[in-house]
Amino acid sequence: MRCEEIGGNIYFNGDCIAGAREYVPSNSVDLIITDPPYGINGDQLHKHYNRNEEFVVEGYVEVPASEYGEFSLNWIKEAERILKPGGSIYIVSGYTNLYHILHALRQTKLEEINHIIWKYNFGVYTSRKYVSSHYHILFYQKPGGERTFNLESRFGVKEKDSTDGSLNYQDREDVWIINREYKPGQVKNKNELPTELLIKMMQYSSNEGDLVCDLFLGGFSTAKVAVGLNRRATGFEISPSMFDTKIEEMRSIEPGFLLSTLRCPEIEELANQGKSWTTEDINTLVLRFNQLTESGKTKKETIELLEKELGRGRWSIEKMLKKLGIQFNGGKRGRPKKKPITNVLKDQTLLPSE
Numbered sequence: 001m002r003c004e005e006i007g008g009n010i011y012f013n014g015d016c017i018a019g020a021r022e023y024v025p026s027n028s029v030d031l032i033i034t035d036p037p038y039g040i041n042g043d044q045l046h047k048h049y050n051r052n053e054e055f056v057v058e059g060y061v062e063v064p065a066s067e068y069g070e071f072s073l074n075w076i077k078e079a080e081r082i083l084k085p086g087g088s089i090y091i092v093s094g095y096t097n098l099y100h101i102l103h104a105l106r107q108t109k110l111e112e113i114n115h116i117i118w119k120y121n122f123g124v125y126t127s128r129k130y131v132s133s134h135y136h137i138l139f140y141q142k143p144g145g146e147r148t149f150n151l152e153s154r155f156g157v158k159e160k161d162s163t164d165g166s167l168n169y170q171d172r173e174d175v176w177i178i179n180r181e182y183k184p185g186q187v188k189n190k191n192e193l194p195t196e197l198l199i200k201m202m203q204y205s206s207n208e209g210d211l212v213c214d215l216f217l218g219g220f221s222t223a224k225v226a227v228g229l230n231r232r233a234t235g236f237e238i239s240p241s242m243f244d245t246k247i248e249e250m251r252s253i254e255p256g257f258l259l260s261t262l263r264c265p266e267i268e269e270l271a272n273q274g275k276s277w278t279t280e281d282i283n284t285l286v287l288r289f290n291q292l293t294e295s296g297k298t299k300k301e302t303i304e305l306l307e308k309e310l311g312r313g314r315w316s317i318e319k320m321l322k323k324l325g326i327q328f329n330g331g332k333r334g335r336p337k338k339k340p341i342t343n344v345l346k347d348q349t350l351l352p353s354e
């Protein structure tokens with residue numbers, strides 16, 4: 001199989017199933033992001049999408065619908081093998097053949113983490129039914145290791161929008177609204193994934209130096225973003241014409257070129273984050289919880305004050321309150337029931353942290 005090495009990264013021109021079997025060792029890849037062919041006669045896609053074909057690279061290789069189930073199982077089994085334990089995989093799929101991909105995933109040991117809906121701005125034109133403008137992104141992990149999930153890589157957990165909503169929470173909701181890119185006058189693959197979408201997946205699910213693989217490189221968008229974020233990249237593209245065009249573009253990609261475009265999250269360092277709870281900490285927690293709730297503070301207000309006073313995160317505080325059997329039985333606006341909590345801590349020694 002033909003391959004090209006650029007800056008230490010190897011890209012293969014050939015079938016990903018046979019190629020991965022031969023060239024990619026088991027348990028070697030940190031993250032797979034991939035967008036397999038759709039099995040819906042891809043070479044007709046431009047008719048649905050009504051695009052100007054002048055700048056679209058020819059050579060998209062489609063899989064016959066009748067073979068899609070077997071094809072999906074074969075490549076997904078390879079993906080499972082090459083992922084490191086704890087490694088993540090994101091599979092982008094339309095709705096037509098989604099059931100084949102879900103069925104194949106269920107025949108592996110890969111575990112579902114999220115089923116994300118990606119809403120985009122380039123729906124198929126229709127006049128007698130609803131307009132389709134979403135893709136499915138199946139986020140799974142290989143069991144047996146710790147999964148990378150960089151919680152605050154994009155927004156600190158305390159960052160708020162103008163209406164006091166959590167930016168971190170909003171960014172991690174499982175419906176993503178990300179527009180496709182229009183690249184007027186540039187040569188592109190028919191179905192290129194937006195840079196913003198790829199950056200998001202890589203920021204949460206990988207670190208600099210990690211190996212990111214795309215089994216269906218198409219326009220090499222995954223590889224470009226991976227290199228741009230200082231990850232290592234590899235992958236397969238079966239079409240020689242697509243490979244030839246895109247490999248040339250890869251030669252001019254500067255490692256790390258996207259890093260300066262990333263938003264800098266505001267991350268609050270908590271003094272006691274990750275530390276075990278001492279008896280004294282727990283006594284303070286109970287005492288202050290009683291005082292604050294008795295004074296009529298809402299649950300939200302109480303937890304926020306406790307976070308500051310104890311130097312611990314919200315989850316840790318809520319978990320400890322639960323462990324102590326302390327419930328915040330708020331009525332309207334989360335106000336607690338009146339009953340104070342006393343004597344919870346007779347013989348508490350060190351308790352493990354969150």
Ligand SMILES: C[S@@+](CC[C@H](N)C(=O)[O-])C[C@H]1O[C@@H](n2cnc3c(N)ncnc32)[C@H](O)[C@@H]1O
Nearest residue numbers: 015016035060061189192193216218219221238
């Ligand atoms: C949906 S496109 C990928 C688009 C890509 N994510 C991008 O952003 O440009 C799927 C690609 O897989 C390629 N392909 C089809 N069968 C393949 C196979 N068995 N091995 C490797 N590539 C294949 C197609 O030629 C097509 O370029």
